[in-house]
Amino acid sequence: MTNEFLKIVSEIEQYVTEQTDTALLALATVVFVRGSAYRRPGAQMLIYADGKRLGSVSGGCLEADVVTRAKEVMETGIAEYVLYDAKSSNGDLVFELGCGGAIGILIERATSSTLLSHLRSLSALMQKRKRGVIATIYQSEGTAENFTGKRLILEESDQLTxxxxxxxxxAKILFDAREVLGNGKRRNTTYSLSQGKIEVLFEPIVPPISLMICGAGQDAVPLAQFASQLGWSVTVLDPRANYLTEERFPNAHALIETEPEKVLAHLSFDEQTAVVLMTHAYSQDFTLLQHLLSLQLPYLGLLGPKRRAERLLSELREDGFHFDAECLRSLYSPAGLDIGSETPEEIALAILAEVKAALTLRPGTSLRLRRGAIHEENRVYEPYTFPSLPSARTGCVLSG
Known part of the structure; x- marks a missing residue:
C-alpha cells in the first residue's frame, strides 16, 4: 500500500461526489505474480470510461488490454480475474510480458458500495499509521456463491471489517490473516471448500515511511520534495519560523517550530520512522543526538563528514551520555549512499535511497550484485481442506 493507493482512493471519492453516473470507473489490482514482474501484488490502476488511467499494473505490457476489459466490467458490474502468462500451456491468456513471468489482475467496478467501504477503511488505517492485513478473494471456482472481489480487513487491534x-x-481466512499480520509476509493461498475452491491474496498493510527532517535549510527542500513524491509523510522541524513556510515545503505533512531540546515533545516514532539531522549547527546536532540516539530508530542520519560525527559522539560520552552498539547501529553518518553526490538534489537522492534500504533491510548496493530474484517471491500455498467448524462456533474469532 503506497501513496499511489491514497491518490486512487481520493480520486474515487471525488468522482463519486461530482459525477451522476458512478458506474463508469474501474479498479484493477495486481493480486498474483509468478516469476518476474514490474509491479508487485497490491499495485493498482484506476480506469475511466474514456480510457484514462491513474497508476499502473505493469511496465506497459498489459494496460491496453486491462482498459478494454475494465470497460466491460464498468457496464456489467461483475468483477473479472485475468491471468496474463508469458509461458502458458493451460489455456490462460498469453501475452508478451517483458519480465517473462505471470501476472494475475482483478478488475472491479470501483464505485461499488462494498469495495468503496473497504478502500475507505484501508485509507483510514494507513493515515492513522496502524498495521493490518487485507485478504482479497480474487478467484472462485465451482462455488455456489461468487466470492470474487470479496474482502476482509484485519487490524492490529484485532478489529475486523x-x-x-x-x-x-x-473463519478460515481470518486464521491465516492473523499469521500474515504476525510475520508481515505477503502470500497467496488456495482454499478447498465443499463446492469448489477460492484463491486469496493476503497483503500486509504498512504505514508509509515517516521522514522527519531536523533543519529547514536550502538542502532540506529537495529532500522533503523527493520524499513527498515517493508518498512518504514528511515533517520538517526548525527553530526558525521564517524558514518553515508552505512556499518552501508545500507537500510537507507538518512544519514544526521548535528548539532541539524539545523535539521529542512534537514527534512520535514507529518502525517506519526515519530522522535526518541537517541543521548545519554543531550545537543543535549535539542536542538532537542526546535525545534521539538512545531511541534506536530504524534510521538516524547525520549530515557531515565522519570525523564530525566521531567528535560529537566523543563529546557526548564526555558529558556522561553512553551509547551501546545497538544505539550506534541506527546512526548513519555521513548520511546517504556513496553515489558521488554533490548538489542538494543529488545528496537528497542518496539519503532517501539509504533510508529505503535501511527500512527494508537491503544492502543498498547495485542489483547486479544481488544473488537471486530482485523481489522476494510470494509464498503460494496449495489447496488444502479445513475440517468443518461445529455450528456452535459458526462465526467465531479463531485465536492466532
Whole structure:
C-alpha cells in the first residue's frame, strides 16, 4: 500500500461526489505474480470510461488490454480475474510480458458500495499509521456463491471489517490473516471448500515511511520534495519560523517550530520512522543526538563528514551520555549512499535511497550484485481442506 493507493482512493471519492453516473470507473489490482514482474501484488490502476488511467499494473505490457476489459466490467458490474502468462500451456491468456513471468489482475467496478467501504477503511488505517492485513478473494471456482472481489480487513487491534463472506469461510481466512499480520509476509493461498475452491491474496498493510527532517535549510527542500513524491509523510522541524513556510515545503505533512531540546515533545516514532539531522549547527546536532540516539530508530542520519560525527559522539560520552552498539547501529553518518553526490538534489537522492534500504533491510548496493530474484517471491500455498467448524462456533474469532 503506497501513496499511489491514497491518490486512487481520493480520486474515487471525488468522482463519486461530482459525477451522476458512478458506474463508469474501474479498479484493477495486481493480486498474483509468478516469476518476474514490474509491479508487485497490491499495485493498482484506476480506469475511466474514456480510457484514462491513474497508476499502473505493469511496465506497459498489459494496460491496453486491462482498459478494454475494465470497460466491460464498468457496464456489467461483475468483477473479472485475468491471468496474463508469458509461458502458458493451460489455456490462460498469453501475452508478451517483458519480465517473462505471470501476472494475475482483478478488475472491479470501483464505485461499488462494498469495495468503496473497504478502500475507505484501508485509507483510514494507513493515515492513522496502524498495521493490518487485507485478504482479497480474487478467484472462485465451482462455488455456489461468487466470492470474487470479496474482502476482509484485519487490524492490529484485532478489529475486523467484514465483506459479506460466509462465517465458515471467513473463519478460515481470518486464521491465516492473523499469521500474515504476525510475520508481515505477503502470500497467496488456495482454499478447498465443499463446492469448489477460492484463491486469496493476503497483503500486509504498512504505514508509509515517516521522514522527519531536523533543519529547514536550502538542502532540506529537495529532500522533503523527493520524499513527498515517493508518498512518504514528511515533517520538517526548525527553530526558525521564517524558514518553515508552505512556499518552501508545500507537500510537507507538518512544519514544526521548535528548539532541539524539545523535539521529542512534537514527534512520535514507529518502525517506519526515519530522522535526518541537517541543521548545519554543531550545537543543535549535539542536542538532537542526546535525545534521539538512545531511541534506536530504524534510521538516524547525520549530515557531515565522519570525523564530525566521531567528535560529537566523543563529546557526548564526555558529558556522561553512553551509547551501546545497538544505539550506534541506527546512526548513519555521513548520511546517504556513496553515489558521488554533490548538489542538494543529488545528496537528497542518496539519503532517501539509504533510508529505503535501511527500512527494508537491503544492502543498498547495485542489483547486479544481488544473488537471486530482485523481489522476494510470494509464498503460494496449495489447496488444502479445513475440517468443518461445529455450528456452535459458526462465526467465531479463531485465536492466532
Amino acid at each position: 467484514k465483506g459479506g463472506i460466509d462465517p465458515n469461510t471467513e
